[in-house]
Amino acid sequence: MCGRPTYDPDKKERPWSRGVLEGRQVLICPICQIERPDWTDALDRCETCGSTRLSIMLGEVICRQCGQARAGKPDEGRLAQR
Secondary structure (H helix, E strand, O other), X not given: OOOOOOOOOOOOOOOOEEEEXXXXXXXXXXXXXXXXXXXXXXXXXXXXXXXXXXXXXXXXXXXXXXXXXXXXXXXXXXXXXX
């Protein structure tokens, strides 16, 4: 989200989080997670369950909460039963 180069955080630091933003997988750095408490508001959501726990695999957006999948482009249809 911020464009910082990725790095391996210290074990005591918060880890990087991943999400989907505008149909693309992104990493959210530990600093942004702390400084922007509303960072999840910008992420894409599952159209079925509303979760932001999305990832992209083989061109599909997969909800890690309910297992629904849809095409990788955000404007191509609703999530379909896998």
